Amino acid sequence: MQTQLAESIKYTPVGQEADRILRSCVHCGFCLATCPTYQLLGDELDSPRGRIYQIKAVLEGGEATRSTQIHLDRCLTCLSCETTCPSGVQYGRLLEIGRDLVDQQVTRPISERLARFAIRELVSRREVFRLVLRVGRGLRPLLPRWLKSKVPMVRRSASVSVMPHARCVILLKNCVQDALCPAIDQATARVLNRLQVRTVVAADSGCCGALRAHLSDAEGAQAAARRNIDAWWPLLKSGAEAIVMTASGCGSQVKSYGRLLANDTHYRDRAVQVSAKAVDLSEWLSAQPVDWRANRADSDTIRVAFQSPCTLQHGQQLRGDIENTLVALGAELTPVADGHLCCGSAGSYSLLQPALAGSLKDAKLVALMAGSPSVILSANVGCLSHLQSGAAIPVHHWIEWVDQRLGGAVRDSDAL
Ligand code: SF4
Ligand code: SF4
CATH class of the missing domain: 1.10.1060.10 (Alpha-helical ferredoxin)
Structure with a gap:
């Protein structure tokens, strides 16, 4: 051109x-x-x-x-x-x-400016978002239907035994995921525990900055990247092997820190190194020598529909690892037409473009349900809560299902 x-x-x-x-x-x-x-x-x-x-x-x-x-x-x-x-x-x-x-x-209408400000400042701050959700849950019976579906109930699981393993990886405490579904990080910690790997969370880390980047707040996204680099750097220097991402949306963002801070002479080298250490959980697990088949707690087969988030398949170009793990643990993957198409969640998109996001969600759910699965699995908390708001069957993170197939909390301390 x-x-x-x-x-x-x-x-x-x-x-x-x-x-x-x-x-x-x-x-x-x-x-x-x-x-x-x-x-x-x-x-x-x-x-x-x-x-x-x-x-x-x-x-x-x-x-x-x-x-x-x-x-x-x-x-x-x-x-x-x-x-x-x-x-x-x-x-x-x-x-x-x-x-x-x-x-x-172009100046946006006041209603849009307010909505974008609220999403930027409320959702990307973990404690504030948790408080907003708590209030929303309290008022849930009074909310209109469309808003009620945006306030899901919290999903927790059993607590995790803390083991003093020598190997250690960093988990990002995702602002939305931590408030909506702490069960995901708990399941991750349990699965890694079985691999003799400790998970640590840097106290000063926070939102990855993706929401701000999507809302044209480049400075806010850069500030989030700098804060996380500062929080993770000492852990990486003291031997943490990787920064393991359980939400593909956050993974995409952290992998872009090198580019985001390319013009920052103080941070750019560390940003490149942090991006290089960031891996999706599926990437990291597929590099470990694990015989999933031999460690199944149940021998039955379960029909599973897997929704591959855009941030996983397009943003990070990762395909097949999760599906292989699920099959090894007894999943019969049902066919999902147009798997390359977005479900409509897309960060803050479902809040800012509800009509388009709703149409995409309906189409995605038809495709996911076509093979009559018992459960829908995803790799991004935004997608799974968006899909759950319209699904007639459970929608979980794939690592929750893996954890369950390995025996969950019952066999928490078993080594694989
Ligand atoms: S596929 Fe689209 S973006 Fe790529 S070269 Fe063709 S028109 Fe341009
Ligand atoms: S909505 Fe269309 S233009 Fe935008 S990123 Fe997706 S495929 Fe590209």
Whole structure:
């Protein structure tokens, strides 16, 4: 694609990065076929190629309008288009640049500003979010149906024995997951315990910054990255093997710290090293010598539908590890059509674009239920709580199911 960026941005680092990305697009349109918003709305302006054209127009000095902002807002940042694109266009990064530029020029209606502020400041602060949820749960019977589905009941599991294993990994205490479903981290700790590996949480770590990044708060996302780097650095230096992510959305974000802080001379080297140490739980487990089959607590087979989050399959390009582990532990995976399509959760998307998110959720649940599974498993807390709000069967994190198949708390201290 030929470009003529405006003089005001052409020579800046961001302008040069955007120019390089734009030039890599060859307009082929292959990405349209796998874009959920284009499939739903049928408007090229709500497709990856259409959004690229709109961002290009703004970068070339055209006027950013409220319409441009709306079409960019409707993007789920699912990155399905990046997986499909034969030219390797870094659409996600271009969208980030485009959204920032448009938001600098177009003032949002007050209701949107308030909603975005509330999500940014309430959800990404662990203690505040927990308090909001507690209040929401208390008022649940009085809430309208659509809001009630956003306030799920908390899911805990049995406490975990703390073992003094020599091997140790860091867990990120995910702000949403910790409040909504502490059972996920408890199950993770139990499974790793059986592998003779200790899990530690850095007291000063916090939200990974993904929510802020999605809401065009680049400075807030960078501040979150710096705080986590400071919190994890001493643990990494004292021998922690990896930073293990149980939410694929957070994993995607932490893996991008190196890029996020590339212009910060004080943090950039440590950011690159922290990103290199970040692994999804499935990645980390698949590198361990474990015979899952030999350690099944039950010999029965269970029909399982697995929903692979966009942040896992597109953001981190991880496919197959979880499915292999589930099968080894007795899952019969049911077919799920259009597994590459987003469920509509997408960070804060389900709160800011409820109609589109609802349509995507309905379509995803039809696909997941087609093979009559007994349980739906996911790898991201946002997806599982979004899907659970409409599902007739349980929706769990895959590690909870793995833990259960290994015997759960009953065999907590058994080594694999
Ligand atoms: S598939 Fe890639 S190269 Fe083709 S239009 Fe889409 S972004 Fe551009
Ligand atoms: S990130 Fe997802 S929703 Fe956005 S343009 Fe790409 S495929 Fe479409």
